[in-house]
Amino acid sequence: MTYKILCFTILFALFSCNSKTGTAHQGAHKKANQLINESSPYLLQHAYNPVNWHPWNDEALAKAKAENKLIIISVGYAACHWCHVMEHESFEDSLVSAIMNEHFIPIKVDREERPDVDNVYMTACHLASGRSCGWPLNAFALPDGRPFWAGTYFPKEQWIEILEHWTKSYKENPEELAEYAEKLTNGIQTNERITALTSSDQNFTEEQLDNIVKNFISNIDLKKGGRQGKPKFPMPNNYQFLLGYHKLYNNTLSLDAVMATLDGMALGGIYDHLGGGFARYSTDAEWLVPHFEKMLYDNGQLVSLYSEAFQHTQNPLYQKVVEKTLEYTAREMTNKKGGFYSSLDADSEGEEGKFYVWKNEEVKTLLQDEQLTAVFTDYYEIKPNGNWEHGKNILHRKKTAEKVAKKHNISVEELEAFIDQGKKILMKARDTRIRPGLDDKVLTSWNALMLKGYCDAYQAFGNEAYLQAALRNGNFLLENMLQKDNRLNRNYKDGKSVINAFLDDYALTIDAFMSLYQVTFDEKWLLKAKDLLEYTLLHFYDKPSGMFNYTSDIDPPLVARKMELSDNVIPGSNSTMARVMYKLGLYFYNSDYTNKSKQMLQNLQETIALNPAPNFYSNWCSLYQEIIKPPYEVAIIGPEHQKIRNALATNYLPNVLFLGGASEGSLALLKDKLQEGQTTIYVCQNKVCKLPVTDVEKALDLME
DSSP states (O other): OOHHHHHHHHHHHHHHOOOOOOOOTTTTOOOOOOOOOOOHHHHTTTTTTTOEEEEESHHHHHHHHTTTOOEEEEEEEETTTHHHIIIIIIBHHHHHHHHHHHHHHEEETTTTOOHHHHHHHHHHHHHHHSSSSSSEEEEOOOTOEEEEEEOOOHHHHHHHHHHHHHHHHHHOOOOHHHHHHHHHHHHHHTTOOOOOOOOOTTOHHHHHHHHHEEEEEHHTTTTTTTTTTSBBBOOHHHHHHHHEEEEEEOHHHHHHHHHHHHHHHHSSEEEEEETEEEEESSSSSSSOOOOOOOOHHHHHHHHHHHHHHHHHHHHHHHHHHHHHHHHHHHHBBOOTTSOOOOEEEEETTTTEETOOEEOOOOOHHHOOOOOHHHHHHHTHHHHHHHHGGEEEOOOOOOHHHHHHHHHHTTTHHHHHHHHHHHHHHHHHTTTTTOOOEOOOOOEHHHHHHHHHHHHHHHHHHOHHHHHHHHHHHHHHHHHHTTTTTTBBBBEEEEOOOSOOOHHHHHHHHHHHHHHHHHHOHHHHHHHHHHHHHHHHHHEEEETTTTOOSSTTTTTTTOSSSSOOOOOOOOOOHHHHHHHHHHHHHHHHHOOHHHHHHHHHHHHHHHHHHSSGGGGGGHHHHHHHHHHOOOEEEEEEESTTHHHHHHHHTTTTOOEEEEEEESSSOOOOTTTTTTOTTOOOOOEEEETTTTOSSEEESHHHHHTO
């Protein structure tokens, strides 16, 4: 029996059996395990499980080898609903824990702190099962860490069968497990990895980009937005690419795809209409029923996307979304030092979404006024029997404000007053509920995404508070995450920052610091971005392939050293590195940076061009677009530089790099540009500048 057939057989048998999850062995367990000294909220959730969990470290791996025991690597995160379910059903159960403790070394991993570990064993899950995998992720490995099988959530009785199956197999057929592990590890090591440079004799062409866009849009639901079918994930980078493509090529269909998606999300249940912010994804095809956890990385990127969409469309709905999302971020997701927390749980009181949903009678009791109730319940589709399960309502919108106002014989202004009044009443009531758990660790890469979101919102709306929040966070990263040698740490919690950063931390921080430079013209941000890039070239760059490894060369090796090539809910670390290298090459006249960037895209060009779903390479597509149509370098220099920069930045300019200041500074492009007593705008491309102007509209005309 082949390895894959065996895995499918086990999966089929496990999912076919009728399990009944009992609680006879569950009870209070007060003794702490090895997780008690960790800072991760997710690991601390499991610190009093009867399972003798270990954190991922050398000691745990050495213990497995010394005792010749199999390893269970169980991976999740604090806001994960099914992680909580499996913990309650199995990891809090004395019978299950006894089996795990006797026969295995159980290791708990917070995927957000250790995405490198998660990536290795998630790849094992995909290869072993041939199907989609998620969290909780449960991987089984030999004492040396090489996995031989992995799966996701299992009810208790099935989990016991899995534990007993692999215990017996290891006892009776260890050579067979070693064979599985060797094959699976080889697969992990070669999966999504480039080993050599691709020939650079191919050209980047508008024709090829146009074909990529056609494939891209063919996967999008042009009526509801998002990818066709369900579930629907926001995937902001997809729509940033399409919005830029529309702007540069006047492609109507790409704008339709963007607006359908942004409207669908902003009106749907995935958006928190009372408190602001977005849930991680919609479980249905309508954007109605969210998986209620709120992640910082989604909201940071969505702030950027809606800000850019507002710049282009001036749609007031998009402005409201940004304002409410940043109000939520400031209120619930920001620490006293300006760092941003990671997530809010999907569950409260053990029930998913309980904090956010409403019974019809509850709304009527709270609102009291008959007309207010009628207008509010109509506006947010609140039904007597609920619009979701168990008579509960998820606030969402299907009808326009004009249609609702006309039905109730009031003006749109009166309608908006009613809605604001109702929202305040329900928000006050919601604030008395038991809140979802907060994961208050700070992650460098996710903070960088929200930092950039604040910069983009400042550009779109000119709100000084957004700029100050961005600066506070930028300085927080410098003071708490950056080391003297330009090495970054990934996490911060309770005053401690200990985990060595990964490639996404560097790439996204470089991008965020470049954004800070563009909104302030303070060169320290651009120079620090260059320092960080130099560090990654020294410790992450893979010269034979021209790509970057996900882990640093100073990190202890895992069973595979992975590359992150595709883009997902967060732009991939290699595509982000390629884009920031290209832009820093333009800023610093560094052809080595730009050549390396183009080589990285060259390595992926055929994969993207021939892929029927290039949506998972959207950040690479943006780089493709930037290389075909090189950005304008817009230099603004003189005493009114900030005022003119702000006036220009209210426009949607996806192919512009801003630089300047009151003086010429250190950048080569600014040399000899200062003209005494006036502020001058230079529109340049490929180091060649057009005649200088002093008027914003004339500068915009030069960029047409």
